[in-house]
Amino acid sequence: MPQPLVTVVLPVRNGAAYLRQALDSVMAQRYDPLEIIVVDGHSDDASAAIAASYPAVTVVSQEGLGLAAAWNQAVTRASGELIAFLSHDDRWRPGKLARQVSYLSQHPETALVHTWFRFVLQPGHSRPPGFRPELLADVQKGRLMETLMARREAFVETGLFENKYAVAPDMDWFARTNDRGLGSAILPEVFLDKGVHAANTMNNIPVNNANLLSLLRASVSRKRGDEVTP
Helix, strand or coil, X not given: CCCCCEEXXXXXXXXXXXXXXXXXXXXXXXXXXXXXXXXXXXCCCCHHHHHHCCCCEEEEECCCCCHHHHHHHHHHXXXXXXXXECCCCCEECCCHHHHHHHHHHHCCCEEEEEXXXXXXXXXXXXXXXXXXXXHHHCCEXXXXXXXXXXXXXXXXXXXXXXXXXXXXXXXXXXXXXXXXXCEEEEEEEEEEEEEECCCCHHHCHHHHXXXXXXXXXXXXXXXXXXXXXX
């Protein structure tokens, strides 16, 4: 049986310092067929040129603002039956895509599959303030966009990402898939090295907490059948 086409979505803005390692980790998957879409958020550095130097990569200029807009643009453009996501400052470990494709093929009831991951300090960076040191020592089992592989149907069923969340719009999307009862799984294997440095948006704790409270309220409203106001 032919393997399903996987689209890899990789947004970048001024990520030239890390982008090659991210793209090299995609190439190291040795999965075929593969579509790679890099959405450049009007970078002032060499990010777009670096992405374009990879023959297998399609580079598009971001039309909107924010991470959700970049994801949405790529998802709308994607041709793959399955869609995976990677940040420009992260790295996949070999075998991630093949393992997730295999799982989804064996579990047709599952729409989303994640893996475990580890936080890894980027070279030359110290632990950011507020980032707990034990996070660097332990395997992490939560859901991230960078560990996700989703069926295209999940976006048809749930819709695209909400651009109203400045940080971590994935939290809202995951909540919406859960509210709709889409099947999900987490594979107990580490396939992502999540880069840690001072510029990570995940270090913006006050904004993250505010977004989490907002999406929890929205989830409760959806379950009650109330009108959800952005």
